[in-house]
Amino acid sequence: MYNVCANWYNLAMADSVLVPVAASVVPVATVRSGHAPVVRVTHWITALAFLALLVSGVEILISHPRFYWGETGSVLTPPLFKLPIPASRATVPTGYGYVLPDQNGWSRYLHFQSAWVAVLTGLVYVGFGLSNGHFRRNLLPARADLSRRGLSKVIARHLRLNPAGEDETWSYNVLQRLTYLLVIFGLFPLVIWTGLAMSPAFASAVPVAVTALGGQQSARTIHFFAAVFLLLFLLTHVVMVGLSGFRNRVQAMIAGAPAKRREGV
Amino acid sequence: MSRISRRKLITAGLGVVAGASGVAAASSLARRYGLIPPDGGGVYGPGETLTYAAQRLLTRHSSAREFAPSQISKDPFANEVDPLGEAFQRLQEGGFAGWRLAVDGLAAHPRSFTLAELKSFPARSQITHLACEEGWSYIAKWKGAPLALILDAVGTLPQARYVVYRSIQSDWWESIDMADAMHPQTLLAHGMNGRELPVAFGGPLRMRVPRQLGYKNVKYITRLTITDSLKGFGKGLGSASPEGGYAWYAGI
Numbered sequence: 001m002y003n004v005c006a007n008w009y010n011l012a013m014a015d016s017v018l019v020p021v022a023a024s025v026v027p028v029a030t031v032r033s034g035h036a037p038v039v040r041v042t043h044w045i046t047a048l049a050f051l052a053l054l055v056s057g058v059e060i061l062i063s064h065p066r067f068y069w070g071e072t073g074s075v076l077t078p079p080l081f082k083l084p085i086p087a088s089r090a091t092v093p094t095g096y097g098y099v100l101p102d103q104n105g106w107s108r109y110l111h112f113q114s115a116w117v118a119v120l121t122g123l124v125y126v127g128f129g130l131s132n133g134h135f136r137r138n139l140l141p142a143r144a145d146l147s148r149r150g151l152s153k154v155i156a157r158h159l160r161l162n163p164a165g166e167d168e169t170w171s172y173n174v175l176q177r178l179t180y181l182l183v184i185f186g187l188f189p190l191v192i193w194t195g196l197a198m199s200p201a202f203a204s205a206v207p208v209a210v211t212a213l214g215g216q217q218s219a220r221t222i223h224f225f226a227a228v229f230l231l232l233f234l235l236t237h238v239v240m241v242g243l244s245g246f247r248n249r250v251q252a253m254i255a256g257a258p259a260k261r262r263e264g265v
Numbered sequence: 266m267s268r269i270s271r272r273k274l275i276t277a278g279l280g281v282v283a284g285a286s287g288v289a290a291a292s293s294l295a296r297r298y299g300l301i302p303p304d305g306g307g308v309y310g311p312g313e314t315l316t317y318a319a320q321r322l323l324t325r326h327s328s329a330r331e332f333a334p335s336q337i338s339k340d341p342f343a344n345e346v347d348p349l350g351e352a353f354q355r356l357q358e359g360g361f362a363g364w365r366l367a368v369d370g371l372a373a374h375p376r377s378f379t380l381a382e383l384k385s386f387p388a389r390s391q392i393t394h395l396a397c398e399e400g401w402s403y404i405a406k407w408k409g410a411p412l413a414l415i416l417d418a419v420g421t422l423p424q425a426r427y428v429v430y431r432s433i434q435s436d437w438w439e440s441i442d443m444a445d446a447m448h449p450q451t452l453l454a455h456g457m458n459g460r461e462l463p464v465a466f467g468g469p470l471r472m473r474v475p476r477q478l479g480y481k482n483v484k485y486i487t488r489l490t491i492t493d494s495l496k497g498f499g500k501g502l503g504s505a506s507p508e509g510g511y512a513w514y515a516g517i
Binding site: 071075077091104110112115116196198199200201205207210216220 | 308309311312313315316320323324327328329330332336338340341342344345394396397398399400401402403404475476477478509510511512516517
């Protein structure tokens with residue numbers, strides 16, 4: 001594995017001179033720096049918090065796997081849609097002949113505690129990203145990469161399942177950049193907002209947070225979809241990490257970009 | 266460069282010390298201003314405390330959303346309750362004429378009220394949302410005596426911090442802090458959608474705390490106890506909910 005890293009590093013060194021790399025790839029000085037410590041620490045804390053939010057969220061969801069639009073909804077009103085799964089409440093007609101055990105108590109405790117961890121960690125990360133240029137440098141796509149040609153090239157490469165180019169050892173490609181930006185500044189704020197909009201006390205202080213969404217049940221439904229998209233992101237993220245060298249990428253997110261220093265040479 | 270420099274070590278050490286003293290200072294401030302919930306210990310204590318403290322700072326005086334009559338749910342869901350027992354049935358057969366609300370604890374004039382006496386308080390009507398922690402909800406028009414008026418009538422003492430309330434069902438009890446107890450929208454509800462409060466919805470007397478979820482809105486209220494500490498009640502976690510694994514504070 002370390003040899004592979006060393007090769008990547010050497011190739012990247014060589015190619016940076018020989019091959020015209022994508023515009024996103026920042027030139028020499030910063031290109032070799034790996035993930036900043038703040039990025040690595042916040043990444044793993046967020047990963048843990050998100051897993052806890054996911055598990056507890058599913059547990060809360062199964063107590064009422066029906067979704068509505070507007071302010072109100074219950075088993076006495078027609079749902080927008082319902083999930084074909086059993087429920088943890090006998091009052092919900094699911095078509096299954098059994099009721100799952102009630103897990104809402106610890107799930108709600110864990111959900112909100114993890115939400116605090118995720119939100120506070122996210123604030124540290126966003127503060128860091130804004131102040132030190134992490135977003136501008138590493139996540140904002142270069143204009144050239146946003147052209148139809150630039151985008152279709154990267155998309156075609158993904159569809160052909162071609163491995164990442166050497167230029168991507170140290171930098172994100174345009175699809176990664178757009179996806180990360182969407183997750184950080186789109187899905188996470190949305191899932192936090194819709195989560196808070198379900199809180200009756202928060203809604204009393206900031207009613208527009210609910211009314212802008214069309215009601216408390218709309219907030220719950222959007223919260224569900226935002227969580228589904230975050231889960232899809234997580235799965236895609238893990239698969240892509242796997243395809244591009246799992247151990248290497250994970251090590252880079254744990255220890256920075258240590259491949260070249262860990263090779264023992 | 267791969268080794269941690271002395272300067273980094275000192276900086277990190279100072280950071281940890283500053284962080285720890287910050288947490289200690291914050292927790293003593295939180296205690297002084299009553300921002301620690303009774304179930305603020307244990308694994309989930311930090312999250313519960315953050316939620317309760319943040320919402321108290323943000324929502325102490327805010328009012329639950331009120332709705333237009335056209336938004337009242339046509340089919341409100343009553344949820345199921347355990348069998349109500351013989352004592353309740355006897356009271357129900359008597360048209361609840363014998364129903365009593367006892368108010369005790371930190372009150373200058375502890376006493377009990379009949380339903381008629383509670384209905385003689387200036388009633389408040391409000392159209393509010395009731396959401397269950399499971400995810401379903403409905404909107405109804407609630408009518409009742411503001412809890413604040415009853416607490417005033419018994420001469421609640423200034424050191425009061427919580428109001429414990431009990432159902433005729435002996436294992437069903439809850440408590441709220443004074444911010445919610447004195448809140449103008451917190452009612453001892455006896456009417457719903459222009460009629461007497463139906464038994465399925467908690468009639469003859471239900472606590473309505475519209476800034477908190479359904480399970481704080483205990484049905485069949487028979488007793489209020491005003492207190493400065495929740496330690497002596499049950500396991501000291503504030504209500505029956507934490508004893509059953511649910512958070513004491515249900516504003517979220």
